[in-house]
Amino acid sequence: MLKLKRIAIDTYRDNVAFLARKCRHYRPEEFQALKKIEIMNDHHHLLASLLVVDDDQIVGPDELGLSEQAFRRIGLVEGTTVSIAPAEPPESVEFLRNKIHGHTLDSGQIRGIITDIANYRYSEREIAAFLVSCAGFMTTSEMLSLTSAMAEVGTQLHWDAPVVVDKHCIGGIPGNRTSMIIVPIVAAHGLTIPKTSSRAITSPAGTADTMEVLANVDLSLPEMRRVVEECKGCVVWGGHVNLSPADDILISVERPLAIDTREQMVASILSKKLAAGSTHLLIDLPIGPSAKVRGHADAMRLRKLFEYVGDQVGLAIDVTVTDGEQPIGNGIGPVLEARDVMAVLRREPDAPRDLREKSLRMAGMLLESDPALRGGAGYARAQEILDSGAALEKMEQIIEAQGKAATAACVGELTQDVLAPCDGSVTAIDCYRLARLARLAGAPMDKGAGIDLFKKIGDVVSEGEPLYRIHACFKSDYKFAVNFAGEGSGYRIGGSA
Amino acid sequence: MLKLKRIAIDTYRDNVAFLARKCRHYRPEEFQALKKIEIMNDHHHLLASLLVVDDDQIVGPDELGLSEQAFRRIGLVEGTTVSIAPAEPPESVEFLRNKIHGHTLDSGQIRGIITDIANYRYSEREIAAFLVSCAGFMTTSEMLSLTSAMAEVGTQLHWDAPVVVDKHCIGGIPGNRTSMIIVPIVAAHGLTIPKTSSRAITSPAGTADTMEVLANVDLSLPEMRRVVEECKGCVVWGGHVNLSPADDILISVERPLAIDTREQMVASILSKKLAAGSTHLLIDLPIGPSAKVRGHADAMRLRKLFEYVGDQVGLAIDVTVTDGEQPIGNGIGPVLEARDVMAVLRREPDAPRDLREKSLRMAGMLLESDPALRGGAGYARAQEILDSGAALEKMEQIIEAQGKAATAACVGELTQDVLAPCDGSVTAIDCYRLARLARLAGAPMDKGAGIDLFKKIGDVVSEGEPLYRIHACFKSDYKFAVNFAGEGSGYRIGGSA
Structure with a gap:
């Protein structure tokens, strides 16, 4: 009914579809913006979030637009005829609801949730709801089910060796x-x-x-x-390599929410x-x-x-x-x-x-x-x-x-030494602060940016001696990093030498 | 730095911005798709989710596109110069994290969260995380804070009457x-x-x-x-009227997740x-x-x-x-x-x-x-x-x-009577099933669609007598509804008359 059109919009992890409000083949009320739809032809189908378009230049009344990601995933050429329908919520959302309300899930239910997550059937809010409902409320058997389910959904490698x-x-x-x-x-x-x-x-x-x-x-x-x-x-x-793809999706949601429970960490690492x-x-x-x-x-x-x-x-x-x-x-x-x-x-x-x-x-x-x-x-x-x-x-x-790296990356040429403020010896180094500083200097995007440490814990230092050197590739990053180091070097110098 | 452009794409509740990957003024790596950005000029600012565009027809290298909703909300004309920056996560996300990890929030923290939600600073996943972390885990003082905060963020009406x-x-x-x-x-x-x-x-x-x-x-x-x-x-x-706008946003996320705790219900109703x-x-x-x-x-x-x-x-x-x-x-x-x-x-x-x-x-x-x-x-x-x-x-x-309705809406002309399968009296009516049936028939979108009940609980019926009539305006809806009623009328007929 609709002809497929590739829309050159990058929607990152999400599948997004674009439908004209004046679409000739569907009643627009059924297809409200942001709702999930299912896109089908004989052999392919895909779930996507819908945006409604009022500009024929972007999508005409006989077309269905797909964002870059969605277009690649459906694997059809432009102009292919497809039909659409409002997507039913994935079945496993029922289990998610039970988990939210405090029930314990069995392995089949957890596998259902993980399979739907890996197949992009969950919205961000459903994923967040799953993570929060698990945070601090997982039985060990739920954890085992989660680990196995995540490992089994996606690529599974086998090596011709008894010990890997x-x-x-x-x-x-x-x-x-x-x-x-x-x-x-x-x-x-x-x-x-x-x-x-x-x-x-x-x-x-x-x-x-x-x-x-x-x-x-x-x-x-x-x-x-x-x-x-x-x-x-x-x-x-x-x-x-697509190992434990559900894990990548869960991480992309849990990181900004800073959900870092032991259970999630163990299931994430072991599933991979x-x-x-x-x-x-x-x-x-x-x-x-x-x-x-x-x-x-x-x-x-x-x-x-x-x-x-x-x-x-x-x-x-x-x-x-x-x-x-x-x-x-x-x-x-x-x-x-x-x-x-x-x-x-x-x-x-x-x-x-x-x-x-x-x-x-x-x-x-x-x-x-x-x-x-x-x-x-x-x-x-x-x-x-x-x-x-x-x-x-x-x-x-x-x-x-x-394959050897094509060009040798060089260390960032904008440098600044951070000096010991007094005589003494290094008693502590704040890993978190130094990591933050190196990122401000441009790492990891600028490969040559970062910090070079001259002193470690226990080393004796004299006032004015360099503790470490900041390397940056761009002026703005350099300034940010130097200012940040000025507010606190991350080093503690104790006693006198 | 960038010129504002209105993009005729309806993104419903979300503010969406469109930036060309070849944008001349910003390093694209800083502005990954789906990330939140802040859009500013001297007097206006707006938060939006970013999509990255590879089509000059949609957004050129000197432009920033805004979806219908975002364009309306920022309140500037096309061509206005704006700058953008990656949006910092709202401060209250720190409180949200605490709530996820089991802490009780004070009224200032809850007000912070609600204010940020009402101002579109939360993503769907953050909203879902807030709702799930509250579901079943709210103290009464948290509930009071939530009710007051929701009432106070948004329009507050005052009437010149002692009793309203x-x-x-x-x-x-x-x-x-x-x-x-x-x-x-x-x-x-x-x-x-x-x-x-x-x-x-x-x-x-x-x-x-x-x-x-x-x-x-x-x-x-x-x-x-x-x-x-x-x-x-x-x-x-x-x-x-914008009464308790945070409530509308919370409801739009909690409904698909079927989070319906007493606490949310009471806070929602009383705040409005x-x-x-x-x-x-x-x-x-x-x-x-x-x-x-x-x-x-x-x-x-x-x-x-x-x-x-x-x-x-x-x-x-x-x-x-x-x-x-x-x-x-x-x-x-x-x-x-x-x-x-x-x-x-x-x-x-x-x-x-x-x-x-x-x-x-x-x-x-x-x-x-x-x-x-x-x-x-x-x-x-x-x-x-x-x-x-x-x-x-x-x-x-x-x-x-x-203002009187311009046209008188008529009752749906496609009708089907659903009949009593035996003699007896009506002992139960399934409200949930009838509501579902009326929706399938087209209500509330088609105002004339729905059901007209002829019998209520306690009424005596004979086999073949109509229990209710289905009204629909469109054939496809009519078929759906009739099939659904065929699977079960929603009426229970007991005893014999």
């Missing part, structure tokens, strides 16, 4: 780029480690942002498979790793006054929850509680962090010791999932691989296989 | 059009009763839809004032009545197996909550628990209900007795808020006004003052 290892850090510590050292060590040993990483959302760099300084990370699933077959490991952006086909998972759980987890009691509760769900879903989980008091390595921001990683792999004398040690320790723990390795021998084996140059060689192989 | 009465039905009973009889009786007595009503959202007719069959109900606030000064009463649509300047309020609370309130215990809890909040906010409240077992009157749908109302006012012999009796009883209760009237004398006075013809005269005066 992975690591994950719950985040919050700037510069903590251990993955880029662990992956080459573990892969050089011969274990399969197909690492997908995220880009930064609220931090100054995600592993994908930092790896991108060195190599292409936008790999399709077949490309990623080829790299892993060739190299045993990879470090790619997870965005093209399950879908990725991992058998062994090491979780880095940093504790510190400005980290995500601030005390040992919280860390213990979180560890137990990871272990419990891991056991139930058949994933061997090790949780390592690490020092999250200060940034790891010296650089904060993609280029500066990539520099630290390569310095460790190249065994440069001034490579950050903390980044090297933490990476070796975690790589060692992962290596011990190799049945052939003697208990306790992991660390020494990791060290051997790193110090022999095998890890560097593996990293270069992975970079080559993913 | 109003009535409200919590809904769920088809045909229950008592307001259109009560208003003329009370106004004819001399009390001020400035009634604003809603249009149907999920029911086959709201009072505004039914009154519209007879008179214009789309009055501006000054027009409404003039009618009330002239007639003491009015029956207008509340949509132009407070804002309308009422001093005395009568609440009609129907109980029945297919009504909103199903038992006396629930009704009692709801009554106490109304009374408690009413006392605290200074509104004299009477709650009358009424019979909600079956529809009131015979017609369901605007034209049919208006017919019943006029039959009662005209004292026609076949006017529905139940509608007359209920209206007289409630009008009597309202009349007793007149200090000059003796306790217990209300009903008789209401009857006197109705039977003398004074109420009819007042109704005609009100219709004249609001």
Whole structure:
């Protein structure tokens, strides 16, 4: 009845359809703006939100417009004939209502909700309602159902290897780029480690942002498979692989609402790793006054929850509680962090010791999932691989296989040193404030922007000595960052030297 | 920096802005699709959701497009120069987060949230999160704060009268059009009763839809004032008067989620009545197996909550628990209900007795808020006004003052009688099913569509005798309705006659 038209409007995650108010084929009252409609022809159908248009130039009376995303998703050419109908609310909304009113859901109901979310059948308000109704009100069996359902909706990878290892850090510590050292060590040993990483959302760099300084990370699933077959490991952006797509959608709604319950975090992480086909998972759980987890009691509760769900879903989980008091390595921001990683792999004398040690320790723990390795021998084996140059060689192989970065990104040229206000020693570093500062300087969008730390906790400083250097690529960012650092450096200097 | 352009796209309640991806004045990465932006010039500013456009025909690189609603709200002419910035999340989102995590909010925090909602600063997901976090988790002091905040944000009416009465039905009973009889009786007595009503959202007719069959109900606030000064009463649509605008926004989100807590209901109703300047309020609370309130215990809890909040906010409240077992009157749908109302006012012999009796009883209760009237004398006075013809005269005066409907709407001409399947007597009528049926037939959009009941509970019927008649205006609706009635009439016939 209506002819499909592509409308060059980017509506991000949402499917949006455009219908002329003077449409010849439907009564406009049935199709109020913002309502969901279903678009169909013989073999395709799509749900979209409707906008009503009063301009023939945009959509004529015989046309149905679709935004870029919706047009791509329906997979039909312009001019194809389609019909529309008001969309019924997805069936699982009934379960959502029950959850809102305090009922416990069974696994089929949770799977129904997650399937509908992954298929774009939920509005933002329904997703928010689901998240809030779960926040603090999930039974352990609901949590298990949620984890499995999220893992099973979307791509599920299978690897031709008995042991598939992975690591994950719950985040919050700037510069903590251990993955880029662990992956080459573990892969050089011969274990399969197909690492997908995220880009930064609220931090100054995600592993994908930092790896991108060195190599292409936008790999399709077949490309990623080829790299892993060739190299045993990879470090790619997870965005093209569609692992646990419901999780991405939930995160996009929960982040602005700052809903960060333990249950959501565990289900989110484990669903992605399950879908990725991992058998062994090491979780880095940093504790510190400005980290995500601030005390040992919280860390213990979180560890137990990871272990419990891991056991139930058949994933061997090790949780390592690490020092999250200060940034790891010296650089904060993609280029500066990539520099630290390569310095460790190249065994440069001034490579950050903390980044090297933490990476070796975690790589060692992962290596011990190799049945052939003697208990306790992991660390020494990791060290051997790193110090022999095998890890560097593996990293270069992975970079080559993913595709070397076309241009070498440089560190931001607008710089400002932040100086110690007095003699003393560094007693505390505010991770949260430094992350904010690096973002203001332009990271991760400007790869060369960020902070280079010269002093860490315990270091002795003299008045006027630089604590760190701000790097920015653009004047406006530079000004913002310098002003912000002027209001507080994020360093505490105590006692006298 | 950017020139304003009106884009003829109807985005209903949402403000939407359109920016070219090739925009010359801003870095596009800062302005991702769906993010909120602030649009400013010297004296105006507006928040809107952003869509990114890749078509110069829609928005050029020097332009900022605004949807119909946004364009109207910013109140500037096309071509005006404006600047944009990413919108900071409203401050009150911090309080929302606290509420999600289980904290109790104080009145200032609730006022902050409500003010931001009324000013379109909340996204759908934030509104949903607020509603779900309140559902079942509100202290009485939070409820009071919510009621007052909603009443105070938006228009607040003041009337030059010591007693201003109003009535409200919590809904769920088809045909229950008592307001259109009560208003003329009370106004004819001399009390001020400035009634604003809603249009149907999920029911086959709201009072505004039914009154519209007879008179214009789309009055501006000054027009409404003039009618009330002239007639003491009015029956207008509340949509132009902007009473408790936050409530309208909350309702638009809570309805599809079916969040219907007592607390939300009481805050919603009382905030509107407070804002309308009422001093005395009568609440009609129907109980029945297919009504909103199903038992006396629930009704009692709801009554106490109304009374408690009413006392605290200074509104004299009477709650009358009424019979909600079956529809009131015979017609369901605007034209049919208006017919019943006029039959009662005209004292026609076949006017529905139940509608007359209920209206007289409630009008009597309202009349007793007149200090000059003796306790217990209300009903008789209401009857006197109705039977003398004074109420009819007042109704005609009100219709004249609001503006008589231009054309007389007729009852739908496609009809089908639904017949009794056996001899017996009517033992139950499913209000919910009949409401659904009337909507399928086209009500309230098609004013003449609906149902005309011939039998009520207790009536004796013979097999094949008509129970009710379906009226529709369009063939497709007619078919839908007839099929639906075929699956179940909504009537239960018991025993044998």
